[in-house]
Structure formats: C-alpha cells, structure tokens
Amino acid sequence: MNYIFYFLIVISIIFGAVNGKLSDVVNAILSGAELSVKVAFSLIGIMAFWLGMMKIAEKSGLITLIAKIIKPITKRIFSEIPEDSPAIGDIAMNFSANAFGLSNAATPMGLKAMEELQKHNKDKSSASNAMCMLLSMNTAGFQLIPATVLAVLIGIGYKNPTEIIAPTLLVTSVAFISAIILAKVFEKLWKPQSETNEEGENVS
Amino acid sequence: MFHSIMQTISLWALPSILILILTMGLFKKVPLYETFTDGAKDGFKVAVNIIPYLVAIIVGISMFRASGIIEYVGRVFAPVLAHFNVPADTIPIMIVRSLSGSAALGVFSDIANNLGPDAYATKLSAVMVGSSETTFYVLAVYFGAVGITKLRYALAVGLLADFIGIVAAVSVCNLFF
Numbered sequence: 384m385n386y387i388f389y390f391l392i393v394i395s396i397i398f399g400a401v402n403g404k405l406s407d408v409v410n411a412i413l414s415g416a417e418l419s420v421k422v423a424f425s426l427i428g429i430m431a432f433w434l435g436m437m438k439i440a441e442k443s444g445l446i447t448l449i450a451k452i453i454k455p456i457t458k459r460i461f462s463e464i465p466e467d468s469p470a471i472g473d474i475a476m477n478f479s480a481n482a483f484g485l486s487n488a489a490t491p492m493g494l495k496a497m498e499e500l501q502k503h504n505k506d507k508s509s510a511s512n513a514m515c516m517l518l519s520m521n522t523a524g525f526q527l528i529p530a531t532v533l534a535v536l537i538g539i540g541y542k543n544p545t546e547i548i549a550p551t552l553l554v555t556s557v558a559f560i561s562a563i564i565l566a567k568v569f570e571k572l573w574k575p576q577s578e579t580n581e582e583g584e585n586v587s
Numbered sequence: 588m589f590h591s592i593m594q595t596i597s598l599w600a601l602p603s604i605l606i607l608i609l610t611m612g613l614f615k616k617v618p619l620y621e622t623f624t625d626g627a628k629d630g631f632k633v634a635v636n637i638i639p640y641l642v643a644i645i646v647g648i649s650m651f652r653a654s655g656i657i658e659y660v661g662r663v664f665a666p667v668l669a670h671f672n673v674p675a676d677t678i679p680i681m682i683v684r685s686l687s688g689s690a691a692l693g694v695f696s697d698i699a700n701n702l703g704p705d706a707y708a709t710k711l712s713a714v715m716v717g718s719s720e721t722t723f724y725v726l727a728v729y730f731g732a733v734g735i736t737k738l739r740y741a742l743a744v745g746l747l748a749d750f751i752g753i754v755a756a757v758s759v760c761n762l763f764f
Contacts, residue, residue, distance in 0.1 A: 440608045497732055
C-alpha cells in the first residue's frame with residue numbers, strides 16, 4: 384500500500400505537470416479531501432441504523448442461527464474462523480444484502496463482520512486470511528440486478544434493458560468465484576501473517 | 588419475467604430482514620429499543636474512524652484522475668484492445684471502475700447518452716459497470732473501520748478479480764450482442 388500511495392500521488396503530479404494539468408491535480412487534493420469527509424459523514428446515519436439492528440439480531444441469536452445454516456459453505460471458505468462465530472452470520476447477511484443491491488445495509492453488516500474477524504486476528508494491524516477473503520468477496524461486488532445501470536439504460540430509451548441482466552450476472556458470478564478462488568490460492572502462497580508482521584510492509 | 592421477480596425480491600428484501608430481526612428479538616425477549624440504540628452508538632465512531640483511510644485513498648485517486656493519465660493510458664491501449672472488439676470509448680471505464688464508482692457511472696452515462704441505446708459500447712460498458720464494485724473504496728472502508736494498514740494480498744486479489752471481470756465482460760458481450 385505504501386507504494387500505491389506513493390505512486391498515485393507522485394505519478395499524478397509528474398504526469399499532470401507534463402500534461403499541463405498541474406493546477407487540476409493540486410485542486411483535486413482539496414476536492415478529494417472534502418469528498419472523503421462527505422462520504423464518511425453520509426454513512427453515519429445509515430451505519431448507526433444497521434449497527435443497531437444487527438445488535439438486536441446478534442442478541443436474539445439470529446446471527447448464530449444464520450451462521451449454522453450456511454456452515455457447510457462457510458467452513459470451507461473461512462476455514463480459520465470458529466464455526467459458531469457471529470462473524471459467519473454477519474458475513475452471510477453482508478453477502479445477501481450485496482446480492483440484492485442493498486449496499487446501504489451491506490456496508491454496516493460487512494464492517495460488523497470485519498470487527499468480529501478482528502477479534503480472531505493475531506496481528507491487529509495486518510489483514511488475516513479471513514479478512515482478505517471477506518474483502519475479496521466485497522470488492523468483486525456480486526449483485527443479482529444492476530439497478531443503477533438499468534435506470535440509466537431506461538433513461539436513454541433502451542428498448543429491452545433486461546437483456547443486460549443475464550450477461551451482467553454471468554460476468555459478476557465469474558468475477559466473484561474467481562475472487563474467492565484467488566483469495567484461497569494467495570492464502571497458501573503468501574507469507575503467513577506473523578512473519579509479515581515482523582518485517583512490516585510487504586504488500587505493494 | 589425474471590426481472591420482475593427479482594425486482595419484487597429486491598423491494599421486499601430489506602423490509603423482510605427488518606421484520607425478521609425485530610420479531611425474533613421480541614420473541615427472545617431482547618430489549619429492542621435499548622439494544623438498538625446501544626448498537627447504533629458505534630455508527631458515528633465507525634464513520635469517523637474510516638476518514639483517514641478515505642482521505643488517503645480518495646485524494647490519491649482524485650489527483651490520479653485529474654492528471655489525465657487515464658485518458659492517456661486509454662489512448663495507448665486502444666489499438667491493442669480494438670483487436671478484441673473493444674470500442675475505445677469503453678476503455679476509461681475499465682481503468683476507473685476499480686478506483687471510483689461514481690466516476691465509472693459518470694463515464695457510462697456519457698457513453699449511453701452520446702452513443703445511444705443501440706451502440707455496442709453502451710452495452711459493454713453497462714455490463715462492465717453493473718458487474719463491478721469499487722475495489723479501492725471497499726478496501727479503504729472495510730480495512731479502515733478496524734484499523735488494518737497491512738493489506739497482505741487483499742489488493743492483489745481484488746485487482747486480479749477486477750481484471751478477470753473485464754475479460755469476462757468483453758468475452759460475454761462478444762457472445763451475447
């Protein structure tokens with residue numbers, strides 16, 4: 384991440400200077416910083432709502448129940464996490480919310496899952512295998528209906544917007560399954576967490 | 588048919604989750620109001636915790652986009668990608684969709700509005716935008732919320748899966764349209 388952070392900023396400045404867009408690049412610092420705070424603050428309300436609901440779901444045993452139901456799948460994907468951990472139930476809810484396009488609900492559920500996974504994590508500043516898996520599942524962005532895209536297509540008078548759904552579903556499934564397989568492969572190939580910890584940053 | 592069923596499910600997914608959570612809570616005699624407000628307290632904390640991570644990622648990406656490098660890379664790759672039946676207009680989406688969701692949607696809207704519903708570029712970009720999630724944003728929010736700074740292989744997997752998604756989108760659209 385250190386390299387990416389360096390690359391994003393330094394390359395942008397150099398390229399912007401060559402391109403004659405240096406002032407745009409400099410202005411982007413302010414607008415980007417403003418946008419970050421806007422994004423974070425716009426999350427507060429919905430985050431509070433779903434974290435509240437998830438607390439009820441946890442206390443009532445619903446999360447554990449969901450975790451039990453999907454155990455056959457999750458014990459293969461999240462092999463390091465105890466089967467009855469609330470993290471598994473949170474992950475299941477995060478996945479379902481994503482699949483149905485409820486990204487407002489999916490993010491707080493995913494963050495709650497991350498917090499549960501952090502409890503099982505040996506090194507609190509580095510990502511455990513389970514965390515990398517949850518992140519991969521979310522960055523792949525599996526979704527049954529691409530609602531926003533459909534809205535744009537309908538807006539421009541696309542005659543049969545639903546013909547987009549099948550190919551999109553196919554592509555998103557391929558990406559999602561690849562992400563899970565890749566995460567599993569990398570889990571085997573990558574240095575175990577404790578070594579990464581001692582040497583510090585290893586990730587580019 | 589499939590679409591209308593899915594729409595109904597999407598509409599009812601959220602309300603049913605709420606009914607399920609609250610009903611189960613009531614049956615198990617969970618003090619609903621107190622538990623809700625107790626959990627909701629973390630909302631502010633989580634949102635504030637992710638600000639440093641969001642600032643790092645979003646400022647970096649804003650600068651990157653403002654530098655014009657994405658258009659440049661697009662021009663460089665256009666002749667190569669033309670062999671795979673990829674219209675030059677859609678190339679910025681391939682680069683930007685891992686970086687910024689709103690930017691990807693913006694480019695897609697431009698293509699759709701300028702080239703119209705019948706253009707292959709419209710269909711390809713629709714599939715590419717509809718099948719992706721903004722890898723860098725998800726990374727900043729999810730790892731930021733728990734203070735993870737050493738990503739290990741998480742970003743590599745995310746970007747590789749994004750790349751596979753692009754290849755899949757190009758292949759599938761060539762088949763379908």
